[in-house]
Amino acid sequence: MESERNTNLQFVDVLNEWDPFQLKGDSQYDTEIADTIQAIHELDSPEDLAERIQSIYEFSFEKNIPMNQCLTVAKQLLAIKENDSCTI
Template sequence: MDAHQINQLLLHTIRTWDPFGYGYDAYETEAVDVLQAVHDCDEPKMLAEKIQAIYEFSFEKVIPFHECVKMAKKLLEIKESAACSLP
């Protein structure tokens, strides 16, 4: 899987997460910010903090931290599995 495919898979995963029930198209800006955070972080709790802050900044609502940790772990798993498959 090349970098473009990894990013597409990560973006798809982020965009389909609907923590506030606003629908698929409500999180475009946040999805891009979270994608960047995934590339900057390798530790689930640190990434979860960034995810929580990104959504809180945009929506002035806090996603429960345990939900952010679940998403962070899922995203890092995708990133790590893709990295393992690179030649």
């Protein structure tokens, strides 16, 4: 349980640092981060996760994030997920 909590905190750090709309500051994306973390637990494909991330942020901000940016962050997030599942 502690491991999952730490992993989720790593996801939050990556997503806060990403700041795709340059809003500067934590808690600007709390809802989107929560939705993205749920998606990370559901999906294992970088492409599928990137599409979900793009749609989550587009729904909230009515702005499109280029897919290559979403794919980059999706790969980072899935690498964290993979590392966590390897340490039991």
